[in-house]
Ligand SMILES: Nc1ncnc2c1ncn2[C@@H]1O[C@H](COP(=O)(O)OP(=O)(O)OP(=O)(O)O)[C@@H](O)[C@H]1O
């Protein structure tokens with residue numbers, strides 16, 4: 001039986017990585033086969049592209065170059081890891097996917113959501129997640145969480161202005177309305193336990209409701 005492809009989105013510091021780790025343990029304890037992955041990255045070539053995109057020294061990077069690099073990394077990640085894992089019956093939990101490009105490059109950078117969607121259609125051939133959970137948070141709170149987390153590297157996107165990160169949130173809220181059949185919004189400002197309880201409920205409803 002085929003598996004599932006679920007993606008997790010949100011502004012920087014919303015709690016995506018934390019919730020995916022909790023969800024992976026929760027689903028495995030229920031007997032499900034789970035593969036967690038992330039973007040940009042997930043496979044060797046995409047991780048190499050990640051290091052180019054996120055390098056804080058690469059300040060000269062053009063917006064369209066950035067968008068094309070994210071899409072290229074996505075193509076390799078999708079074909080080499082995501083699709084085979086879903087076909088093998090796994091639940092794939094992906095930390096960011098195409099919606100991040102639509103929001104960060106399309107909306108916040110002003111390249112155009114539909115223009116970025118077109119580039120990504122070339123990359124993903126319409127292979128969208130069946131469920132996307134959007135962790136909504138005030139960007140200031142998310143960035144403050146990151147600053148408290150000393151182990152986390154600061155990447156080139158983190159260094160954008162606060163107004164850019166507010167545009168990111170605005171872009172996600174618009175996307176959640178546009179793709180309401182796929183995207184479920186969760187209030188990520190609550191405690192980790194509260195956010196996880198809501199996340200697990202949404203995921204189990206989707207799995208049981210297949
Ligand atoms: N609900 C929460 N309440 C308080 N702190 C949280 C919550 N969720 C996660 N955190 C903490 O916030 C920090 C960022 O969490 P996490 O790395 O999961 O966010 P993220 O959305 O993956 O961020 P990024 O997109 O920047 O990688 C971590 O230190 C994490 O422990």
Ligand SMILES: Cc1cn([C@H]2C[C@H](O)[C@@H](COP(=O)(O)O)O2)c(=O)[nH]c1=O
Nearest residue numbers: 039040070096097100101104105157158
């Ligand atoms: C997939 C994707 C990501 N981004 C941005 C969003 C974040 O600022 C970084 C990734 O860092 P994280 O800590 O691993 O979440 O890259 C983007 O702008 N466009 C994308 O498609």
